[in-house]
Amino acid sequence: xxxxxxxxxxxxxxxxxxxxxxxxxxxxxxxxxxxxxxxxxxxxxxxxxxxxxxxxxxxxxxxxxxxxxxxxxxxxxxxxxxxxxxxxxxxxxxxxxxxxxxxxxxxxxxxxxxxxxxxxxxxxxxxxxxxxxxxxxxxxxxxxxxxxxxxxxxxxxxxxxxxxxxxxxxxxxxxxxxxxxxxxxxxxxxxxxxxxxxxxxxxxxxxxxxxxxxxxxxxxxxxxxxxxxxxxxxxxxxxxxxxxxxxxxxxxxxxxxxxxxxxxxxxxxxxxxxxxxxxxxxxxx
Numbered sequence: 001x002x003x004x005x006x007x008x009x010x011x012x013x014x015x016x017x018x019x020x021x022x023x024x025x026x027x028x029x030x031x032x033x034x035x036x037x038x039x040x041x042x043x044x045x046x047x048x049x050x051x052x053x054x055x056x057x058x059x060x061x062x063x064x065x066x067x068x069x070x071x072x073x074x075x076x077x078x079x080x081x082x083x084x085x086x087x088x089x090x091x092x093x094x095x096x097x098x099x100x101x102x103x104x105x106x107x108x109x110x111x112x113x114x115x116x117x118x119x120x121x122x123x124x125x126x127x128x129x130x131x132x133x134x135x136x137x138x139x140x141x142x143x144x145x146x147x148x149x150x151x152x153x154x155x156x157x158x159x160x161x162x163x164x165x166x167x168x169x170x171x172x173x174x175x176x177x178x179x180x181x182x183x184x185x186x187x188x189x190x191x192x193x194x195x196x197x198x199x200x201x202x203x204x205x206x207x208x209x210x211x212x213x214x215x216x217x218x219x220x221x222x223x224x225x226x227x228x229x230x231x232x233x234x235x236x237x238x239x240x241x242x243x244x245x246x247x248x249x250x251x252x253x254x255x256x257x258x259x260x261x262x263x264x265x266x267x268x269x270x271x272x273x274x275x276x277x278x279x280x281x282x283x284x285x
Contacts, residue, residue, distance in 0.1 A: 017142040018044040024134035027119040034115040052096035065116040068104040101125045105139045181233040220281040231258040236275040
């Protein structure tokens, strides 16, 4: 996938994740790669003493990573060389690096394993929460960022050309509003500044598109916080406080607080009135 200007490529995201894996787990060796045509090609490596792992291609079901790929779950070999639970197709590369303990974690995107992250040590090392938890976190962060990138590209590809926006009907306008709310909920889970900036640009385009061909937004000095906007965007789709809380990973009482704050700023007595005013002011699509 070609990254938009200003955002990191998939390989750059992978390299950062591998570096974070080594830093957070304190294991000396970390490496990883993405899945293509049923195999994972190792394209990022840190901490190695040799070049044995560079460019290694791991087939599905083969070795520790191949099993993690098809089973979509982490796999561990405390003593890689003598493990009877894996095939030993890649002993020359792994043992050639001197790795004894190896831990493999799949990178999941919408239920699919898109790659594998590995961390290892040159001696037999116990694997506890100090290793597994940060490894899961790094793999999860990478999966989320890949998901967001793909979602951004999908939304951009499906967006009608500006010349046709004046012909938007109620159904298309509602799809724009749903896309806006979904992107804001995704953005709330992303830490990468470049990805968040890209999402913000796309959100602005969606909001502008929803007003094309209709009345121009009324200027206002009202400013909603990002979370107030998130909550109001979900409320605009008819979501209950409980549903909004689930979508945005918030407590229901927190959702209520954000809604009340947005209503107060917009001088609205109900959530529906707040949504209507936010749309008239161009704060929501």
